[in-house]
Amino acid sequence: MPVSAATRPFWVSAFLDLAGEHWDRGVSFWAQVTGYGLSGLRGEQREFGTLVPAEGDDHLRVQRLGEGHTGVHLDLHVADPQAAATAAERLGATVVADHGYVVSTSPGGFTFCFVTQPGLVKAVPAAWPGGHTSVLDQVCLDVPGRDFDEEVAFWAALTGWRVGTSGVSPDFVPLDQPPGQPVRLLVQRRAESGPGDAVTGHVDLAASDRVREVERHVALGAHVVGEHSRWTVLRGPAGSTYCITDRDPVSGRLST
Template identity: 55%
Template sequence: MSPFWITAFLDFSADGFDDGLRFWSALTTYDVSPRRGKVGEFATLVPRDGDAFLRVQRLRDGEDRIHLDLHVSDPRSAADRAVGLGATEVADFADDGYVVMRSPGGFELCFVDHPAGVRPAPTAWPGGHSSLADQVCIDIPASSYDSERAFWRDLTGWEQRESSVSPEFSSLVRPEGQPVRLLLQRLGEQSGTVRAHLDWATTDRPAETDRHVAVGATVQEVREHWTVLTDPLGRRYCITDRDPETGVPPKPPTD
């Protein structure tokens, strides 16, 4: 049961939720929905066009993280299938439309039945470039890389493709209309829990970096194909040299 939509959830510690929400709303220029949940712990970043694919959550405990919502027609059946692929069920709220899971490496995901189907367009900025937060990079310790990569391939049904940038990366080919790409990174550390970070695609990385810094981000490292930043709360994310329309890197120049 392949997901028909994927939502990236930015989960914030209780103390950082308000500041984190303000930063990411300003950075995306997306409006914030009314808060929902028993104690107002959820909100949506509402794009100008298309359906929402970025949401936020205030955690009761724990540090900032990302989790994924996989939108499917039948969350209960999807959860049962995921268990067969090696996932662990955490909580069954199927009567309310969702089931909470963990991947074999410990990364949290949910199956939900919320409808969505129109991918938002990249944002065109006054200076002439465009960008979109369109990719979740799943960061996997080396010892569990092969099994975790196989899990996500089989769970989504998306084709796996090796990276042309680095042997430490592979990607799952995003079907037409999906808002979120999935990149899989093999970390240098041997063990630990699988985690994730968000990646932006842009037509002009220096200009996009300047825009993020102006909103309050801090540059941590500049690499050949991407720049690592942190938000004001220390959450790491990247700006990458990828086409925000297609999500793929530009082809290298030929002689």
């Protein structure tokens, strides 16, 4: 089904959902990781904030949870959230709430929102002492094996983005976002899952020098969980697991 102009995402943001006890430390950590400043807080409980780059439009937001565990969700910026939510339902999504922005879940249970906030200019990667650069530019959907094919098809149809291929693993399926989009999507087949497990997600950073970038994160309070050929898994001080990859911070792609 073709994606209409009213429902096609013109911008995608990553939203870091922080458990209340992790809020202060988590916001401070991610602001230092990205080099972005925290906006004024908004919402009835002052529970929402935006991490704002020095140049370009924001694509990273934070939420203090009243309950639940630290995690991540997506904001899809569209012209008409209600029309987009209706189209998503036809693809297998479930609408959870309509606050003017619409909260939905994918067929496998991953939360995302349709919002209208503008976004146009992609932020440039941050430069760090020593000369390397990095940017938080990817949300990886961690999908139980039974839901993998359905989630790939759902997100491709929802966004209108082309299903790509990975040179790293058949368990990774990237969606090739249009030029200028700040956040990539990667669908990953989760190796272990139990009955009823929902799709979860984590954020990834692209770095021009992974070793230096990992050292920088460790100095900020993260610790290394695992090392792989093209990426390092870390856990931040707010409890969230994420990855630093060898992808190019400008193109988002792995060098050959």
